[in-house]
């Protein structure tokens with residue numbers, strides 16, 4: 010199959026949706042001639058013009074409100090928040106408006122829009138341009154949260170998000186944009202709310218999100234050479250969360266490790282592990298459930314500090330060894 | 338609305354004397370040399386991260402700090418290397434060390450280009466968030482008022498920042514409480530790829546002042562004297578308890594927004610036309626300096642920057658064992 014980068018896969022999903030559906034449009038900062046800070050919308054303005062690829066002033070709250078208002082009245086906007094850090098400026102509109110409008114209006118309104126945003130560290134952009142805030146939105150009923158880890162998933166999940174009738178926070182990772190993988194040319198949807206087993210194994214279950222899926226896969230190679238077979242599951246949609254494959258896996262392996270980049274305290278790992286211990290899978294556990302996540306600090310500028318702030322491949326290997334080796 | 342340079346410069350030159358005037362020129366040259374070195378180090382792969390260069394905006398940086406006192410406050414923004422160097426008591430070694438992520442840097446290598454602060458000198462830091470410093474400045478103004486000192490706060494931000502809600506909320510608050518804050522827009526014609534012409538339906542951003550009932554002025558930001566004059570007047574008003582002022586300094590960024598910018602949104606001709614208004618050359622001309630002397634001073638500035646790089650590169654990187662430090666007091 011043909012290979013695309015993650016950024017190209019996203020662009021293809023956007024292009025195809027915009028070609029077939031007049032109600033889809035994009036709105037955000039520098040998404041036109043600049044092509045978006047990470048180039049996702051490069052060239053789309055030439056194809057669709059400034060009426061559908063709408064460059065805005067620097068006004069995140071208003072971008073978000075514009076998405077909500079247009080979505081309430083028949084459009085399917087795709088907003089872009091240039092870095093996930095700046096979504097903090099969208100919070101009122103997202104948390105108090107978008108997430109609740111349908112419920113408050115007795116189910117009679119809907120706000121089908123996607124807010125795309127790049128998260129994560131590793132670019133030397135320091136504390137205000139490196140956040141991973143996905144779990145804030147997992148905490149808010151009424152929002153869906155999607156976090157693709159491959160080009161294939163990026164394309165299929167973005168299409169599903171665009172056609173979903175709910176507000177969807179679509180979290181991309183800066184370090185994934187240039188990664189390549191097979192992507193079918195035709196439009197396809199990956200349903201929201203389906204976890205995926207990306208590697209089978211019998212010795213431990215690793216639930217990883219976004220860039221940590223790749224790192225976990227790399228770690229699994231090292232572990233396999235040592236005779237440890239890790240099963241890796243990518244939830245892909247953090248909310249709603251599909252637990253069935255995770256529980257089934259833990260029943261098989263008896264060991265669970267969650268890996269994410271966001272800080273550990275109050276992070277997504279706590280939710281996954283709580284659900285495991287609340288489920289039947291609890292009876293099958295042979296060791297305490299574990300989290301490997303970002304340190305509870307802002308992202309430092311210095312390259313070495315930055316590297317050691319979030320889980321790396323060697324950290325996953327070390328943690329898996331301990332979990333399987335009976336260290337806990 | 339035409340914006341012209343001040344005609345009062347002979348008086349200012351006389352007031353400062355030749356030595357101080359030369360010092361101002363040296364400061365502008367130091368800023369430019371810093372930015373050029375930053376660019377070079379990035380190209381050589383010796384910096385990890387992005388940066389926002391202020392080449393072409395040096396008069397705005399040096400002119401804005403000039404009328405203020407060391408006891409006043411500065412709140413700076415992402416394109417802030419120049420303002421940081423221009424502020425009282427700044428040390429270019431410590432700036433370069435921060436830029437290169439060293440333990441000896443202003444922020445122990447934790448902050449980097451976008452977050453350089455010199456807290457002891459009342460430089461409350463650059464900011465990675467557009468408009469992020471604007472509400473904080475109102476708080477600094479409030480504190481000054483509550484502490485009953487005659488300090489003022491200068492907050493620097495770009496044209497793009499004035500379209501964030503935080504700008505509007507803060508200016509109104511500062512106005513109703515007569516806070517001693519100078520709101521300083523560095524209008525360099527673009528917010529990343531967004532030209533001012535498309536982001537506003539008003540001609541001069543200083544017109545916004547009338548919505549909050551405060552004075553607003555637009556000045557030639559490439560003329561050090563004009564910037565000085567406007568900030569001086571604003572500071573006098575603020576110290577006299579007459580509240581905030583909104584200043585728009587018109588200037589231009591010569592380089593791309595950051596290192597990933599292909600600059601598809603503007604023409605080379607436009608950049609060249611603005612380069613003719615080089616703030617450093619304009620100032621040197623008014624001092625009556627010849628080319629050779631200017632070149633000599635430029636060389637001096639470059640050598641000073643090389644020393645700063647040597648200091649930074651000889652400094653240790655932060656120790657991984659200290660990684661958890663500094664989050665809480």
Ligand SMILES: Cc1ncc(C[n+]2csc(CCOP(=O)(O)OP(=O)(O)O)c2C)c(N)n1
Nearest residue numbers: 095416465466467495496497498527528529
């Ligand atoms: C809240 C927020 N939105 C967007 C950005 C990304 N961003 C950084 S600088 C910039 C342009 C700022 O333009 P302006 O305020 O005019 O300052 P300039 O860069 O021109 O000096 C943008 C969009 C950001 N850092 N913070």
Ligand SMILES: [Mg+2]
Nearest residue numbers: 495496527528
């Ligand atoms: Mg600007």
